[in-house]
Amino acid sequence: DVKVTQSSRYLVKRTGEKVFLECVQDMDHENMFWYRQDPGLGLRLIYFSYDVKMKEKGDIPEGYSVSREKKERFSLILESASTNQTSMYLCASNGGTGHTNSYNEQFFGPGTRLTVL
Amino acid sequence: KQEVTQIPAALSVPEGENLVLNCSFTDSAIYNLQWFRQDPGKGLTSLLLIQSSQREQTSGRLNASLDKSSGRSTLYIAASQPGDSATYLCAVPSETSYDKVIFGPGTSLSVIP
Numbered sequence: 001d002v003k004v005t006q007s008s009r010y011l012v013k014r015t016g017e018k019v020f021l022e023c024v025q026d027m028d029h030e031n032m033f034w035y036r037q038d039p040g041l042g043l044r045l046i047y048f049s050y051d052v053k054m055k056e057k058g059d060i061p062e063g064y065s066v067s068r069e070k071k072e073r074f075s076l077i078l079e080s081a082s083t084n085q086t087s088m089y090l091c092a093s094n095g096g097t098g099h100t101n102s103y104n105e106q107f108f109g110p111g112t113r114l115t116v117l
Numbered sequence: 118k119q120e121v122t123q124i125p126a127a128l129s130v131p132e133g134e135n136l137v138l139n140c141s142f143t144d145s146a147i148y149n150l151q152w153f154r155q156d157p158g159k160g161l162t163s164l165l166l167i168q169s170s171q172r173e174q175t176s177g178r179l180n181a182s183l184d185k186s187s188g189r190s191t192l193y194i195a196a197s198q199p200g201d202s203a204t205y206l207c208a209v210p211s212e213t214s215y216d217k218v219i220f221g222p223g224t225s226l227s228v229i230p
Contacts, residue, residue, distance in 0.1 A: 042220060109160050
């Protein structure tokens with residue numbers, strides 16, 4: 001079974017702190033994603049990575065950066081956390097085009113509930 | 118631009134009832150469609166992935182159908198149980214990037230014992 005893990009289930013940080021959220025997948029997937037989920041706004045894509053060191057902005061990249069130094073690991077960085085970044089953060093991965101005919105089947109981690117005070 | 122909607126937004130049923138959740142999408146040129154379940158405060162769990170060449174996909178008490186021409190998919194849950202209470206989301210590939218998906222807003226299901 002595909003396993004996607006996230007470094008923390010709950011995190012409380014102060015405004016202005018630098019925050020690192022880490023995600024690891026064990027299925028050799030090409031693509032990894034970071035989403036945030038807020039009530040009434042659904043799932044919104046922050047960043048997408050299609051290969052090591054390759055990234056693409058999603059719908060709401062402002063205030064975030066990402067790092068993918070190894071294929072299995074994708075980190076989301078909040079350079080200076082703000083209260084409006086309080087949210088549920090979800091990491092996902094999929095095999096990518098050509099992996100199988102279920103190339104874009106998404107597998108999610110358990111989520112990190114981040115509170116910024 | 119691909120848009121995904123789900124109706125109803127919330128549904129409450131008595132235990133044992135069969136029910137149908139709906140998912141609609143605007144661009145019918147999709148490769149597949151995925152259904153997820155999300156429990157409160159948790160990540161999404163993949164339930165079913167139905168390919169465009171299939172019309173149905175079944176897993177236990179769940180059956181998903183796909184009608185590309187009408188831009189619709191349904192998730193049928195047989196003999197509902199309180200443990201089925203969760204939010205159910207559908208997702209289709211983005212029309213601009215095959216590797217990304219577009220999610221619907223979800224249907225919140227409550228099964229009353």
